[in-house]
Amino acid sequence: MTDPVIRIVDDDPRMHDALQFILESEGYSVRHFFSAEDFLAGDFLSDPGCAVLDVRMGKMSGLVLQRVLKEREVDLPVIFLSAHGDIGMAVDAIDSGAVTFLTKPVRAEKLLTAVDKALSRKGSAEVQTTDAREVRKAFAALSDREREVALLAGQKLTNRQIAERLELAVRTVEFHRAGAMRKLGTHSAKELTEKLIAAGALGS
Template sequence: MTEHPRSDSTVFVIDDDAAVRTVLKVLFESVGLHVQLFASGNTFLEAPVMDTPCCLVLDVRLPGMSGLKLQEELIKAEVNVPIIFLTAHGDIHMAVGAMKAGAVDFLTKPFRNQDVLDAVYAALEQDGTRRRKEQSSSTIRERFESLSPRERDVVARVAAGVLNKQIAAELGLSEVTVKVHRAKAMRKMHAKSLAELVRMTDFAHSE
């Protein structure tokens, strides 16, 4: 089941038809979503980037840059905003291309309100999940960077399955000191178990 989006979620609507923009604004605001309207892709690109869960409801035919071209530019710029295409001028080839490039949905006008809302809810949930994963990854990296060089030496060997006695011999430490470094590293990493510490260490090294 799709979760109800957060109250700070924003839907960006890009459509050159003012009437369509108004209808969509009323629809999204009726379910508590924030809405920002744009008449072209260029005006959207010039707007400030919002750091909240969001998605883009995008027409295909636009003045200047087409909706499909805007999708391409956002991908190149690594802007990870989920896109829902909403158009009166789509075809199967267009829809397949848009979906292969990562669009959440490709809907046609005239549209059913519930179909649009379902697509927007799915897109916002997708964006929220991505943001939570990125935040978690960032937290792990920050915690790993807080370890001292010696703590990193110890946890790297722990993650590789080396026993405390062997770690002590390799690093010229006592076994007790190795255990102290490992315990400190677990506290700094907020690891609840040795297995979790190993997973976090592997992730930090993979990054």
């Protein structure tokens, strides 16, 4: 797996130097961008890591950049830095998905805690994405009958209700339900429903 990269997007060279010293001292790789436009044009946005954004920059602010990333469906955790402690601005940023909102000058321990939190969030999302992909693969491998039975079971129908719906014997439903649950790695009706939702086969 590629090591995470911390992007610093700030129009103040002194801030780049300060943040780079803190981050590289902890072994992080750092990329530097002096405007939001340079970041969007020059970064490999799919690389793992996070972005540390200044709120107030040139033509495009950090808050606008955050919105652009969301519109482009770029799943990159964002940490905001601002020299102005605007509570309303901080609330808006966090409501829009930012990890945290730090004030300048930022203390090393606060920055590193925020970066750890951002990378943990990204890691969790990647695990969830991988899990969902595996569930979809397992669901696609079910037989047609197993898939029918699993979907009805996921809607909390009993074996008898499924048998009536599909005009099958209850024992036949039990057989196909057991096969579907085994292939999907589930052990209860609740787990089955959760797996089907994760696979996109059943609405939440």
